[in-house]
Amino acid sequence: MAYLLLLLCLFVAACGGHSPAAPTAPVPTSTPPPRQVVIVSVDGLRPDALVQSGAPNIQSLAARGAYTWQARTIMPSNTLPSHVSMLTAYLPQAHGITWDDYLPARGRLTVPTLFTAVRAAGMRSAMVVGKSKFDYFKDTGAVDFYAVAQGGDDDVAGQAAAQARAGFNLMFVHLPEVDLTGHASNWMSASYLERVTHADQAVGRLVSSLPAWTTVIVTADHGGGSRANNHGSDDACDMTIPWVVTGPRTLRGYQLSTPVSTTDTAATAAWLLGVSLPPDVTGQPVTEAFGAGR
Template sequence: MMAAFSSSTRRLALVLILLVSTLGCNLLVQPGNISQPPRQAAPGDLLLPTAAEPVPPTPTATRVIEAYLPSPTRTPTPTLVPTDPPSPTPVPSTPTPLPPAPVTRRVVIISVDGLRPDALDQTHTPTLDRLRSQGAYTADARTVLPSVTLVSHASMLGGMTPEKHGIYWNDFRPELGKINGPTLFSVAHDAGLSTAMVVGKPKLEHLVLPGSVDSYIFAGSRDDEVAAKALELLQGEPPAVLFIHFPDTDAVGHSSGWMSLPQLQTVSHVDTLIGQIADALDLSDTLLIVTSDHGGTGTGHGGDTPEETRIPWLAVGPGIPAGLVLSPPLHTYDTAAAALYALGLPIPPEWDGRPPAELGVR
């Protein structure tokens, strides 16, 4: 009987061992016993695997364990609740566009050599009186020193003081070369605009840089000759930049004296010629500037007295308020800057000239 019991016991032990190895857990060792020192096995004890010697689970055991794992919890699909649409972002209203700036297609600069501003108040000048009422004017502009024709015109058309433009003589001396640029004509020509000069003194050729003036005309030493050539240029398509130089007022000042009756009569006559030129222009797209290079006293000029250095400066054209009195200071080298500004061209940074602040040209 003991043998049968022992055989049954062994079979039961084998079943338990198989079950323990299948489930991968220790059925006989409690957690509290793990920290206790192992006791010596007594005779007849059944030896079981301990936690220090785990039996690797078999694939069958893995499937058994997975069968007892809880099934994953499904997250319920949220119910979409309709909401009110968001309020549209207000769009700022478009401001009313400003009217476009006046566009100046061309610039005409007229220089009456030797014209003092007070001469306009002592003789008959209906054209200049009308232009003054239509545009901007000052009788207190200033020329440069020395107050002579070539030096002053170099500043007028070159935008710089004599120290920069390098013209210090006052007669035609080809061996001395040309003005230091850039000039009004070179900037305009480089921008693709046509340029022209009609002059009454040959020495003004010193102001023509190579390739800067499309048409340079020495018309003769009389105002009538200059006006005739200028009117020829204005027929058809006029140049974009035109300079006209009238010499007689200066010549009569040297021969008869500044503010003498012959000179005042000469001023009245050149006023008529300026009227012919103004009538040939479309002042809705043309800036017309009338000015001078210097004044004079007695029969000469070149000094720093107000009679020699004060010059008139008049501008009429698109965007210029009628009857505007320009504020000082305004210098002869501001003339070229005003012309470029009106044409929408950049003013060279080395220039001293700046357009008058009051002018409403583009």
């Protein structure tokens, strides 16, 4: 009998009688969040107005990210040529838009833009603006959603927040009223500073609608006040702009030491999104804001 039991045990072992191994549970994988960048341009915003008005939302973004109050725009320091430089990384001598209104008969936007690079990478982009002169960007066909909001900063921020919920990789948001008030009441007037406070509130509402992984750049196209109710010169009042970037990869409360130009805005956004601008652009990514070169 003992011999038979031994044979039975050997037979079971030979036929794989060991208990089967427990199935291995699949290793959970996390999908990285999409790359998202929002550029907010507060038209005509002087950096010293942020200090005088308080601007708690923009100041909070600076405290959570990297910033400079000494960034520089281009000449001529006007809305359209400056924004073309901001969103292409080219100087006006290269992009050719030196006038300040939508005049397609005078010339088109022919250089590649940040939106062109985003489209080429299979990503989506949106623009919500407060002035129709930005139609130059719509005409390129590279922007997936384009809207000119007619109701001022609140309307712009509301439409932009809706687009944020719809999904995007790049969004450009233009708040027009600070500049309009500067032209009407002069830069640094009580009305101007009140409008800066209102724009800051619009920025706060927009940012609160964004996913936590979004990187936000807040800047301006120009300052103003070198001449009564105007801008456009090479005076420091007109040329100096704020530049703030905050997101999951930025340093916190870090004041930038390297000079920043408005052309660096497009280059930084492209770097964050992993898309390529042409090699001859002037702008460079502000990698210091993310700890590079420290």
